[in-house]
Amino acid sequence: MDSAELFAKLESSAPLSGSELSAILNLTGADDLTRLYALAYAQKLRVTGRKVFFRGLVELSNICARNCFYCGIRRGNSKVRRYRMTEDEVYSAADMALKSHFGSMVLQGGERNDPEFIDCVERLILGIRQRTGNQLGLTLSLGEQSPETCDRWFAAGAHRYLLRIEASNPALFRKLHPADQSFENRVACIDYLSSHGWQTGTGVMIGLPGQTIDDLVSDLIFFREHNIDMIGMGPYLSHADTPLGAAYPHWTPAFELSLKMIAAARLYLRDVNIASTTALHTIRPDGRELGLLAGANVIMPNLGDSSYRKEYNLYEGKASLDDGIDDCMTSLLEGIAKIGEEPAPDEWGDPKHFFSRVSSKS
Ligand code: SAM
Numbered sequence: 001m002d003s004a005e006l007f008a009k010l011e012s013s014a015p016l017s018g019s020e021l022s023a024i025l026n027l028t029g030a031d032d033l034t035r036l037y038a039l040a041y042a043q044k045l046r047v048t049g050r051k052v053f054f055r056g057l058v059e060l061s062n063i064c065a066r067n068c069f070y071c072g073i074r075r076g077n078s079k080v081r082r083y084r085m086t087e088d089e090v091y092s093a094a095d096m097a098l099k100s101h102f103g104s105m106v107l108q109g110g111e112r113n114d115p116e117f118i119d120c121v122e123r124l125i126l127g128i129r130q131r132t133g134n135q136l137g138l139t140l141s142l143g144e145q146s147p148e149t150c151d152r153w154f155a156a157g158a159h160r161y162l163l164r165i166e167a168s169n170p171a172l173f174r175k176l177h178p179a180d181q182s183f184e185n186r187v188a189c190i191d192y193l194s195s196h197g198w199q200t201g202t203g204v205m206i207g208l209p210g211q212t213i214d215d216l217v218s219d220l221i222f223f224r225e226h227n228i229d230m231i232g233m234g235p236y237l238s239h240a241d242t243p244l245g246a247a248y249p250h251w252t253p254a255f256e257l258s259l260k261m262i263a264a265a266r267l268y269l270r271d272v273n274i275a276s277t278t279a280l281h282t283i284r285p286d287g288r289e290l291g292l293l294a295g296a297n298v299i300m301p302n303l304g305d306s307s308y309r310k311e312y313n314l315y316e317g318k319a320s321l322d323d324g325i326d327d328c329m330t331s332l333l334e335g336i337a338k339i340g341e342e343p344a345p346d347e348w349g350d351p352k353h354f355f356s357r358v359s360s361k362s
Pocket of ligand 1: 204236
């Protein structure tokens, strides 16, 4: 398909096929890319206007029971100094989210499935709800959990969950994870969340060793087939103390391809929330703004103490490790204003897709 044909299709707003998604991801010329991002941004404007939704990110702990081959906080990385935030520190972060007028916060961390951890997260959810008078939307990103645990955390008051599929091609997924991590279980977790009331997010890493454009097209189709509400995806960045980072030490991160994936997701899925991730910001100082201009509408500024942030090193060179929240916010707000976007103070910023899929069921 040539680009004139592709743009005629994109401008018609008709549903996109797999070959059209592939054509989007294969675009290269500067003019074509500018035109693609403008179309995706126009679609974002139709869904949420110029607003950017903030989620204050709290990295609860880097203790992880999993051993993903790409991740700096994997269980087997003995160089990591492990930490867990105290409950009071998490509550202070919630106060900060409220004070900063972030509508929502995200509790993210290494995966643990032990009763002590499950109880602690439940207490935190209840505590944050009570302390903030239910004013903050609450997202969890704590890996694969059992249906019972998901139900408990939902009953306590969390309502969004992010669990990246990482790679929707089962063969690629298996290359990225040890044999005790099953692709099928991860899919089952995502499906359980979305069928049990959660606003459900997933995503993939982009530009992984061994990943093809067809894999990325399948990822986009996976998001649609699993009726996903929120997308969090970004470039794969290597970490020397991981098996994948050691095998591919000078891997070039796929910045442009990541922007094309954001644009393709916006044009294909339309009314979902899409995050412009820290990994984009790590590659380029204006990476998050470029993500917004390619169709993303969510940003997750880090609320944690910078001493913890340094230990939550998923990949090398993670952005804003030394800056306090005030410095990060100043530069973020300036960057957002420069591109004509505006923060949505105190709004939860729920994904419209969630309400349309829930109402279409009833
Ligand atoms: N434990 C939870 C989970 O597995 O969903 C949340 C924490 S996990 C560290 C958050 C995300 O970081 C993963 O879903 C993965 O996509 C991303 N990540 C880990 N290592 C990465 C790397 N080297 N490059 C880019 N993203 C990475």
